[in-house]
Amino acid sequence: MRLGDLTQRAGEWLRVGGPMHDVVISSRLRLARNLAGMPFLTKCSPEQLRELEARLRNEILAASLAREVLYIDIAAAGELDRQLLVERHLISRQLSQGTHARGVAISGSETVAIMVNEEDHLRVQVLRSGMGLDEAIEETNRIDDLLEERLNFSFHSRYGYLTACPTNVGTGLRVSVMLHLPALKMTGEIEKVFRAARDMHLAVRGLYGEGTEATGDFYQVSNQTTLGKTESQIIEEFRNLMVPHIIDYERQARKSLLSKRRPALEDKIMRALAILNGARVMTSEEAMYLLSLVRLGVNMGLLDGPDIKRINELFLLTQPAHLQRVLNREMNPQERSEARATYIRQALGAN
């Protein structure tokens, strides 16, 4: 498998509609792990960083975590490839920047991504489409066990798995779901959700985590507490107590829009589709905004097509790095906007 193979389609977790996919795009688990006896990254010399990267790369590849595993040396990768990986949620923006030795191992289905030398020595990420936390924790555990057979992780009887930032200490487990909340945004109730989430010790971020911009009405909700609860407690609270409320709010907001503002709502959605079908120049922000409305329209049964998987894919394939890879040429923003409009028209079957 090569990096180039990734670009023509979206990852498995985005293509397949999982449970509650009308609101929940994806579920993601992340484990933070550090090697025992090595300093955390801020105190590693460049030599130690190289040593760590080489060792972790070898052990990850030797652990046979999946049928196909691709390791990408991020320090050697070009800017476009790094951006591509960020757009696919396979690496963080933080890992894409900097000059030190670092990398990422990705499973063929893209449901597993292990970052090396990010904030901690290892960041294991498992992705599932829709509300798939139970499956994801099983997979996360399996990978953690396999890695633990080969690596000695830094662990403390009181603080659990030791991490560079104490906000991750204990289980090192961060649970997040990516939610599509356009109706709450339209009805102006999204602030209430944010406040309630904070009261429940949850963090809400934009599509790509840090540096929040809630593009296309996508929000990432994640737990903040990693110590003093077991892994299954964290998952259960998240799955049973917190996220279902947000999903309910969004569904209620959709119903209320239908009963109270149907013509206005339909108008918005139809216009969005019409623009996507006819525009000649389109920025990625505008594409996100319009695709979000079309996604809402399809999920509410107001539109017959396009296929929801196609729309999900377009969210990804119209991002700057993807567009350039798919069309196989480097473009400036203006050229991208033109190519994007054309690509979307063709994907939707217009001319």
Add this chain to the structure above:
Amino acid sequence: MKHSCEKCNKQPATVHLTEIIDGKKIEKHLCEDCASTEGITIKADVPISQLLEDFVLQSSSGPEPESAQIKCDVCGITFDEFRQKALLGCANDYQAFERVMLPVIQRAQEGAAQHVGKVPHRAESSQKKQMALLRLRAELKSAITSENYERAAALRDQIKEVDV
């Protein structure tokens, strides 16, 4: 380049964002307070740097003004450095800074101060070894900096013996 918040016009605008509303690009320049009432989260994680800031402010007027100077004798990081970066230097910091860091951890972790989750299979024997390795690697680092290659070679052998 200091603009005041376009909503309250009082505090400086530190949050700048671009939103697309009805296909039109709208730029907003807000202060953190107004941004948070608009439902925009600025800090990505628990703002631990903020927690640490509060804590050091509290303790600087209290009985331990020296807490910022506490230093880990393995990696050499001071509590003050940690406070600025919100990142620790090595596993030993959890011990070295325990007295001042524990209350911060508890505040960030809903009051918890004891891990109850998964335990690695080899945890029991490994804790002492972890600390020994950290120390050896710190010594190796300074041996290399001071160009003491004989010592560095001996330390490398020791590390190989311990780290299996």
